[in-house]
Every structure is written in C-alpha cells, then in structure tokens.
Amino acid sequence: MKAFLLITISYVVQCWWDVGHMMTAQIAKNYLKDNRPDVLAWADSLVQDLNSLTDGKSNTFAEAAVWMDDIKETGTAFMNDWHYTDRPINPDGLLIKLDDQLRNINSIYAINQAVSVLTNTKTAKNRHTMFKAQMIRVLLHVIGDMHQPLHDTTFFNSSYPNGDQGGNFMKVQLENGTLVNLHSFWDAGAFAFSPNNSFLVRPLSQSDSEYLNKWSLEVISKYQITKYNNIDMTNPTVWTYVGYRQAVQFVYPMIASSNNYNKDYTQQAQQFCEENLAIGGYRLAQKLIDVFDQIVLNEAKLKFED
Numbered sequence: 577m578k579a580f581l582l583i584t585i586s587y588v589v590q591c592w593w594d595v596g597h598m599m600t601a602q603i604a605k606n607y608l609k610d611n612r613p614d615v616l617a618w619a620d621s622l623v624q625d626l627n628s629l630t631d632g633k634s635n636t637f638a639e640a641a642v643w644m645d646d647i648k649e650t651g652t653a654f655m656n657d658w659h660y661t662d663r664p665i666n667p668d669g670l671l672i673k674l675d676d677q678l679r680n681i682n683s684i685y686a687i688n689q690a691v692s693v694l695t696n697t698k699t700a701k702n703r704h705t706m707f708k709a710q711m712i713r714v715l716l717h718v719i720g721d722m723h724q725p726l727h728d729t730t731f732f733n734s735s736y737p738n739g740d741q742g743g744n745f746m747k748v749q750l751e752n753g754t755l756v757n758l759h760s761f762w763d764a765g766a767f768a769f770s771p772n773n774s775f776l777v778r779p780l781s782q783s784d785s786e787y788l789n790k791w792s793l794e795v796i797s798k799y800q801i802t803k804y805n806n807i808d809m810t811n812p813t814v815w816t817y818v819g820y821r822q823a824v825q826f827v828y829p830m831i832a833s834s835n836n837y838n839k840d841y842t843q844q845a846q847q848f849c850e851e852n853l854a855i856g857g858y859r860l861a862q863k864l865i866d867v868f869d870q871i872v873l874n875e876a877k878l879k880f881e882d
C-alpha cells in the first residue's frame with residue numbers, strides 16, 4: 577500500500593482541531609481549580625470580557641481556546657503567523673530559504689507578546705482591558721498549538737524544496753483507503769479528537785461540557801503532573817524545540833515507514849497526542865500562574881511608589 581503521495585492542491589489547516597484546544601484549556605482549568613483558584617477566576621473573567629464581540633461559540637474558558645481559529649475563518653488574518661514556528665527538518669542538507677515567519681512573527685512571539693500585554697505595568701492598576709481579553713485567548717490557543725509537533729516544523733527534501741508546510745503537503749492513507757493531509761491527521765489527534773462530525777461541537781451542550789471535563793480528568797490522572805517534574809514549564813522556545821524533536825523522531829519516521837500503517841500506528845499516535853494535551857495543559861496553567869503573580873507583584877510595586 578502506498579502510504580502517502582505528493583499532491584498539488586492542498587487544503588492548508590493550521591490548528592489542533594477544536595477538541596485538542598478545548599482539552600488543553602480544560603486540563604489547565606482543572607489544574608488551576610485545585611491549585612490556584614485565584615488565577616482561574618482572573619483568567620476566566622478576562623476570557624468573558626470578549627464574549628459580546630464573538631460569535632457565541634467561544635464563551636467559556638475551554639471554548640475560548642478556539643477563538644483564534646474562529647477569527648481566521650472570518651478573514652481576520654493579522655494573527656495567522658502566530659499559530660506555529662516552522663523550524664526546518666532538512667535531512668539532505670538542501671540550501672533552503674528560511675522565511676520571516678521563523679525569524680520574527682511566530683508562536684514564540686505570540687506567547688511573549690501576550691505575556692507582555694497582560695503584565696504591562698502601565699495598565700497594572702486595571703487588570704481588564706480589551707487588548708488583554710484578546711491576549712488571554714492567545715495564550716489559551718497558542719500553547720495548545722505548540723504541542724502539535726507539526727506546528728513546530730516544516731520538512732524539506734528535493735520532493736519538497738519549499739517545505740511541506742508542517743505536513744500540509746503530505747498525505748496519509750487510512751486503513752479504509754481515504755487520503756488525509758498529514759497535518760490534519762495530527763490536528764485530529766489521529767482521529768481521537770474527531771471520531772465524527774457531531775463530536776463536541778461548539779457551543780458545547782451541558783452534556784458535552786461534562787464529557788470534556790470527565791475526559792480531561794482522565795487524562796490528568798493518566799499523565800500526572802509529578803511525572804513532568806523535570807521538563808521545562810516556562811520557556812516557549814524550549815516547548816517548540818521539543819515539538820520539533822518529536823516531529824523528527826516520531827511523526828515523520830512513522831510516515832516514512834507507513835507501509836506498515838495499521839492500528840498500532842493510530843494507537844501510538846493517539847497516545848502521543850493525549851500526553852501532549854496533558855503537558856500543554858500543565859504548561860498553560862503554569863504560564864497563567866506566572867503572569868498573574870507578575871501582575872500582583874507589579875501592583876504591589878505601584879502601591880509602594882504611590
């Protein structure tokens with residue numbers, strides 16, 4: 577079975593699908609609920625500040641993690657480059673042109689930008705501004721994206737002299753014969769995140785919210801945070817580098833040998849994605865804690881100066 581082919585027309589997708597993003601946020605939410613309810617209350621109220629300006633599909637903490645994809649669909653392009661950092665995989669050492677995206681405006685920039693807006697000392701006395709309401713949604717979304725390895729890389733060889741756009745130009749053949757874009761396959765958590773079209777559709781119903789919550793608690797207990805004592809929890813550059821390495825070591829090799837494509841492959845990919853959701857959720861929670869503590873510190877300093 578031919579496992580993937582080069583295609584000429586491609587539908588470019590750039591996100592963990594909705595479910596991946598909602599899970600990352602829900603995991604962070606549950607972690608904060610137990611450990612830093614003050615941080616959750618602040619972050620959640622900031623999320624809700626934007627609700628009257630959205631389409632009603634991103635009004636909760638978990639749903640708001642998808643907002644950055646929603647605005648792309650309405651043609652709002654100004655943050656399009658914020659979703660990924662395309663570090664090149666270039667096994668044949670081709671002479672390649674690195675574009676501005678990698679050097680300047682990327683997912684690392686997005687996180688740093690959001691943190692600097694949220695902790696801006698000029699607005700320290702006011703924890704709520706419209707800009708902050710947008711930037712908290714950037715954190716919820718982009719930290720999720722960073723944990724989809726194909727948001728951290730693009731692959732070059734002579735078949736893909738201009739890169740494969742993070743797997744968007746490669747195709748995977750599923751067992752039932754359907755061809756899917758490699759990037760989409762991973763965005764969909766190897767279909768663990770989208771078994772069918774009616775799975776966790778926004779706005780979430782009461783029972784869907786409960787399902788999401790229950791699933792997030794399962795993932796939290798399966799991949800407990802104490803397991804990750806030794807991984808980086810603060811530096812988004814490191815996170816994208818780890819994602820890049822996962823693509824080098826796991827995602828692309830799996831495709832290269834996918835004559836063996838089978839249930840094991842899907843199962844492995846699903847587990848891999850699930851663990852990345854847990855780690856992404858913990859890192860999101862920690863980033864929100866760091867930002868909040870910085871704000872409190874800034875406020876204390878201002879009071880002292882008054």
Ligand SMILES: *[C@@H]1O[C@H](CO)[C@@H](O)[C@H](O)[C@H]1NC(C)=O
Nearest residue numbers: 732733734735736828831832
């Ligand atoms: C480029 O890499 C892809 C994916 O591993 C592979 O299928 C293809 O044969 C490679 N092209 C060349 C010219 O080596």
Ligand SMILES: *[C@@H]1O[C@H](CO)[C@@H](O)[C@H](O)[C@H]1NC(C)=O
Nearest residue numbers: 750751752753754767770771
């Ligand atoms: C093949 O499987 C995929 C993933 O489960 C599904 O989306 C697609 O509709 C299936 N195609 C057919 C022809 O059954």
Ligand SMILES: *[C@@H]1O[C@H](CO)[C@@H](O)[C@H](O)[C@H]1NC(C)=O
Nearest residue numbers: 770771772773774775776787
């Ligand atoms: C969609 O998938 C979920 C999860 O596997 C399942 O609970 C639900 O019943 C499915 N819905 C339909 C319409 O197939």
